Amino acid sequence: MNAAILHYGLVNIEEIRIRLEEQGFKRVDVKAKLEADYRSFAKKKAFHCLCCDSPVEMVLPFDRNFYFRHWDKSECSYSENYKKYEKKISTYEEPRKHILGKTIIRTILEGQSKPLGLTVEPGYLYRTILSIVPDFIIKHPNGDVWAIDYLTGIRTNTAYSKNVEKRKEIYEQNNFKAHFFIDDEWLAYKSGLPYTTFVQTEIDSSVITSEDLDWQDYIKALPPELIKVLVGDTVLHYFPKSITYINPTKREATILRYLLLDSNNARLLAEPIYISLENALSIDPEHMEFNLFGENENLERMDTTEKLFKELDEIKFKEEQERILKKQLEQQQKKNTSEASIDDHPIEYSNERGSIFNETYEETEKRVIAKWGNPNRNHQDVSPTPEGIWNLAAYLNLLPVNVEESTDYKRKRKKERELIERIVNHSITGETYILGGTRAWKETILSELGNISNGCHWNYRFN
């Protein structure tokens, strides 16, 4: 045990040691200071055990943590829990990081809990002997008990993962609600990538908060096409969950909301949500949970919808490109095998448009013609026209429905360029096997498309 009662107050010698060492004092100086301040009291048995009130003596070893023990060397729940707790930390956690973080977490938790009538205490002060002791225990007025752990161990260590799993089990057996906050060194996130991979401990540390349920409602309301983008062919039977990573020294917390796709890969529902550690450790008395949510996650949800539509567009674009490429290769093969009968059948293009646009090809054509007029079908040398490009775009489902609302010609031209660039720079699996460079075949297809869609020779030059 690192704390004892002295004259109605609490003295935590381990905390004093850490504070002084942080200030640059050597252990020998810290020891001398504690001896000078407290040894005479200890000798007079003025220190008492927090748990059983027996007198305790002060032990200040050079190579281990400072602690108090009963004079008669007997054990009570505090001393037993404390021993187990110390062993847990030295075996599984990164001791230095853990103790520093824990001090900060404790200060915040105490400040946040007091107004709500909750008590926060170190887990080893629990009056029953526990087989695994949490960092903190929060007692609620209604009798609920929460166990809080700050996880700093090695994420790839199987023994650590098993220990955290066991903690969860033991806490549940004691009717504690377990809350794990993971050190943010574990966070694996690449900007713009909506996927991540978890180790088992992260999955075990996940929770379903009320905000996660809002995300669940949001997903349920999405069109099936977008749900497919979100989870592929996975049967959606999971609840969105969240994991909170913390950086106590920076006083920051990061929340990841996700859907688990298989045993350890997950689809992120939004960009990581950054909040202050103070907010993350504050408690909502109504919902009886930590306030683990961003400032405005409704905006995050809108952002997610936009991104999903964009991804859907890209998937359709890729599928169409692959289909065209396949057809081209087939035609080329036919030509090669039988030069005598040249197959002039044009490639058939999909007439179907996705349900997001709710428009058939015929409708698109009508719309495009109404806007830009019917191209002269007999003209043989038509230079590249915006119409051709837009028709092509319509074929490839790249145009938003409201595109004809746009009146700014320059903007349209810019978009045309971007669209062409997007098409010719889009890489397709296997294209390196095609002779003539990766742009050439796409340019060929683009001009073919111009022929078909306009019914005229569209000799587009990409310059």
Ligand SMILES: [Zn+2]
């Ligand atoms: Zn005791």
